[in-house]
Amino acid sequence: MPELPEVEIVARSLSELVAGRKIAAATLHREKLAPAFPPVSFAEKLSGRTIETIGRRGKHILLGLSGGTTLIVHLRMSGRFSLLGADELNPKFTHAEFFFRDDERLVFEDQRHFGYMNIAETARVHETPEISKLAPEPFSEKFSAEYLKRVLNRTKRPVKDVLLDQTRVCGLGNIYAAESMFLARVNPEMPANRVSSIKAGRLHTAIRHVLAESIEAGLAARLDRSDIENRYFNGSSNGGWLVYSREGEPCVNCGRKLRRIRQSGRSTVFCPGCQRK
Numbered sequence: 001m002p003e004l005p006e007v008e009i010v011a012r013s014l015s016e017l018v019a020g021r022k023i024a025a026a027t028l029h030r031e032k033l034a035p036a037f038p039p040v041s042f043a044e045k046l047s048g049r050t051i052e053t054i055g056r057r058g059k060h061i062l063l064g065l066s067g068g069t070t071l072i073v074h075l076r077m078s079g080r081f082s083l084l085g086a087d088e089l090n091p092k093f094t095h096a097e098f099f100f101r102d103d104e105r106l107v108f109e110d111q112r113h114f115g116y117m118n119i120a121e122t123a124r125v126h127e128t129p130e131i132s133k134l135a136p137e138p139f140s141e142k143f144s145a146e147y148l149k150r151v152l153n154r155t156k157r158p159v160k161d162v163l164l165d166q167t168r169v170c171g172l173g174n175i176y177a178a179e180s181m182f183l184a185r186v187n188p189e190m191p192a193n194r195v196s197s198i199k200a201g202r203l204h205t206a207i208r209h210v211l212a213e214s215i216e217a218g219l220a221a222r223l224d225r226s227d228i229e230n231r232y233f234n235g236s237s238n239g240g241w242l243v244y245s246r247e248g249e250p251c252v253n254c255g256r257k258l259r260r261i262r263q264s265g266r267s268t269v270f271c272p273g274c275q276r277k
Helices: 004-018 039-046 122-127 145-153 159-164 174-184 197-223 226-230
Strands: 023-028 051-057 060-065 069-074 079-084 094-100 105-110 116-121 259-263 266-270
Touching: 004 051, 004 060, 004 079, 004 197, 023 039, 039 069, 039 116, 060 122, 069 122, 116 122, 145 159, 145 197, 159 174, 174 197, 174 266
Parallel strands: none
Antiparallel strands: 023 094, 051 060, 060 069, 069 116, 079 105, 094 105, 259 266
């Protein structure tokens, strides 16, 4: 599932290509993509509106439209946007289309059928179920080392589980949680309330570093791929992982073999030497 860096890259790509354009018409092909709005209502609420801003909150893309309306998009596992011309066919799993007056259209495809859209009043987006419970943004002032320590102190859950909880730490998924814990030398199985203030501070720094570095790397990779740069947007990770997906390989710090464990149905790779309990 795309994590904060991938979603940020998609949002920036969309902003470069469709911000300022007017949606002449909208079509919802798969009703479960926007379960709160039947296709006719979906089309009526979006048609004729101009895309004024494109941003991100957590793992959600926010398209701010004229008339005080915002389209909320979650890519989930395989959601993908495409900007197509009039003579180009829709992808096989097209679930929604947004038509512009110059015969181009923005298409949302989703092979796994987990993507999600909602429409809300811009002034009340923060009250929607998708946004209201999200933790502070990792790059915001509210997400401080002190905040993270307080969050960790409140539970005995493994620290990895807390990092994946979007109501506690926003934007992290399996990849960036593993990378952040490795940099901070925090064991993923450690009860969160046993993480010291020093380690919590290191973890806070690591989270911001990993996310920022991945955004930069993803944007650089996008410039090297004309399909992403010009037409298609589903994010891009840096791929230079320190621990993620490197089970059995030597640790870049101490040389010990990296281990993989299962936590809450997900894999976690870590260094038993650098990340002791």
